Amino acid sequence: MAPEEYDCIVIGAGIQGSFTAYHLAKHKKSTLLLEQFALPHTRGSSHGQSRIIRKSYNEDVYIHMMEESYELWSLLEREAGVALHRHTGLLVMGPENGKDFQCIKGSVEKNKIPVVELQRHEFSQRIPNVNLTEGDAAFVENTAGILYADRAIRAAQMIFQQHGGVIKDGQKVLQIEPGSMVTVSTGSGVYRAKSLVITAGPWANTLLKHVGLQLPLKVVKINVCYWKEKVPGSYSLKNHFPCFIQLQPKEAEYDIYGIPSNEYPGLMKVCYHMGSETDPNERDKQMDKSDVDIVSRYISRCFPGLEPEPAVVESCLYTVTPDHHFVLDHHPTFNNIVIGAGFSGHGFKFGPIVGKMLSELSMGQKPSYDLSLFSTGRFHTHSRPNL
Ligand SMILES: Cc1cc2nc3c(=O)[nH]c(=O)nc-3n(C[C@H](O)[C@H](O)[C@H](O)COP(=O)(O)OP(=O)(O)OC[C@H]3O[C@@H](n4cnc5c(N)ncnc54)[C@H](O)[C@@H]3O)c2cc1C
Structure with a gap:
């Protein structure tokens, strides 16, 4: 034929x-x-139900691409007649004088992305149940949210x-x-x-x-962890809890990020932004859980309202360039x-x-x-x- x-x-x-x-x-x-x-x-x-959508990036080109990406996501929502996006805001935390926090804050300001800076004294009122690390600063990017992947x-x-x-x-x-x-x-x-x-x-x-x-390209396995709320709803979408990114956490080299509880009621998704190298065809043979340990230590320190043992662990792959x-x-x-x-x-x-x-x-x-x-x-x- x-x-x-x-x-x-x-x-x-x-x-x-x-x-x-x-x-x-x-x-x-x-x-x-x-x-x-x-x-x-x-x-x-x-695969999976959620991804973070945001404009907070260091490089202008990503920010400019995201401006149009938001419009195209909305267009697809209209074409398909389904909601694909939910607005939550994004809490960005990181060492106040650290390179990552300074760069991202600088480029957010330069590109006039709407953010609210949170002073240390008002942090716990605005973001209950989170301990801001000593020496860290924080802001919330208003337009960020969740994509239903x-x-x-x-x-x-x-x-x-x-x-x-x-x-x-x-x-x-x-x-x-x-x-x-x-x-x-x-x-x-x-x-x-x-x-x-x-x-x-x-x-x-x-x-x-x-x-x-x-x-x-390096292929790494991410353990996608969901952590149980001690008081159901405390980190939930219903309670207007935002997505978050912790830059330069004390526990490890790469960032930690999270999405408010929604997809599995009572469970908040929090992951380490790196994993262990794997062959994509042998993903499930890669049993290294050091990323889970990092997040567990971070949760014990900064998210006291979550049980520090994951209730659900799923798998996903990153393909990482140098x-x-x-x-x-x-x-x-x-x-x-x-x-x-x-x-x-x-x-x-x-x-x-x-x-x-x-x-x-x-x-x-x-x-x-x-x-x-x-x-x-x-x-x-x-x-x-x-x-
Ligand atoms: C846990 C996790 C959390 C993430 N969080 C975020 C986030 O919050 N925000 C964000 O923006 N991004 C996030 N990402 C990243 C984002 O999900 C990925 O960058 C994106 O999904 C990559 O898509 P892709 O199409 O390149 O790869 P894939 O989704 O892997 O698609 C590649 C496809 O090619 C197919 N394929 C491969 N070889 C062949 C072949 N020989 N013949 C036919 N088909 C083939 C595969 O089966 C696969 O379906 C996250 C990723 C993970 C794993």
């Missing part, structure tokens, strides 16, 4: 691939979205299909042959397209091997192959705008934002096209 032909093939139906496909279909490009697992699944990085991904895929897009799940891509028409083979079919977008999350390097490229910035670029040799990878545990909120830019790259258009921060060239990787 002759291979099916499309304008574009997108590999990987996580949030980034789903939004890339969504934008391509809206531009009337015939698009195939291939996914190795039956949808929906919980083996990658985009599983619902969001379903909505993007639904609108993609309404615009004529084709999803084939349970089809693992086994081979890619570059060319003016790229050929992609799965266990069940062969497909050809003028352009290819690879958004394979933790499996990015497995796929990039087929096109002679390897990126310095500088924690994304990869959004053309393949260095094959211009009609586009890569979205290395979202380093903070990519979900950018889904709509990342998808827009990957679709622009794949259609040969100038991307809406300066993508130099996200280039493959920054790693000095060498493409070996004949592999």
Whole structure:
């Protein structure tokens, strides 16, 4: 049988691939979205009920991208007729004179993001049940909140299909042959397209091997922990408790973040922003719980209203670049192959705008934002096209 032909093939139906496909279909490009697992699944990085959405970032480009991302999330809410976002505010805490807190505060002020600074004497009134660390300062970003992740991904895929897009799940891509028409083979079919977008999350390097490229990506397992409230409701959405980020906690090198209790009533989600390296196919063999211990010690110290033992532990994967910035670029040799990878545990909120830019790259258009921060060239990787 002759291979099916499309304008574009997108590999990987996580949030980034789903939004890339969504934008391509809206531009009337015939698009195939291939996914190795039956949808929906919980083996990658985009599953689960909640993600934080915020504008507080050090780098202007992320802040500018988030301005548009918020608009695109609202557009998807209207198109799909579902609520995907809930406003909660984001409490940012960190050492007052520390580099991270100073940078983020500076860039929030520069970009006029609405925030409320909390003085130490008013902190406990405004944020009950949290101990602000000695030497830490705090502010609340008003516009931040929660994205309903599983619902969001379903909505993007639904609108993609309404615009004529084709999803084939349970089809693992086994081979890619570059060319003016790229050929992609799965266990069940062969497909050809003028352009290819690879958004394979933790499996990015497995796929990039087929096109002679390897990126310095580290895949880590995150233990997604939910902690029981001693008094039900004390850290809940109903009680207007915000999402939070603790920069430079005393317990460890990376940040700790949390989402008010909602998805599992009485349980608040609090996680460490790093985990232990793993092979994505062997995620459940990675049993290291040192990230859970870090959060437990932090909770004992700063969240006295939570039991310091997790009540529920789920798993998710980060794909981390050395500088924690994304990869959004053309393949260095094959211009009609586009890569979205290395979202380093903070990519979900950018889904709509990342998808827009990957679709622009794949259609040969100038991307809406300066993508130099996200280039493959920054790693000095060498493409070996004949592999
Ligand atoms: C615990 C946790 C908390 C997070 N919190 C936040 C947050 O608060 N805010 C935020 O903005 N971000 C957050 N993130 C990060 C965000 O969720 C990720 O950056 C984002 O989901 C990455 O999406 P992706 O599409 O790149 O990857 P994935 O969702 O992993 O999608 C890749 C897809 O490609 C498929 N695939 C791979 N290989 C093949 C193949 N050979 N053939 C076919 N299909 C293939 C996979 O099966 C998978 O479905 C968090 C992540 C985790 C794990």
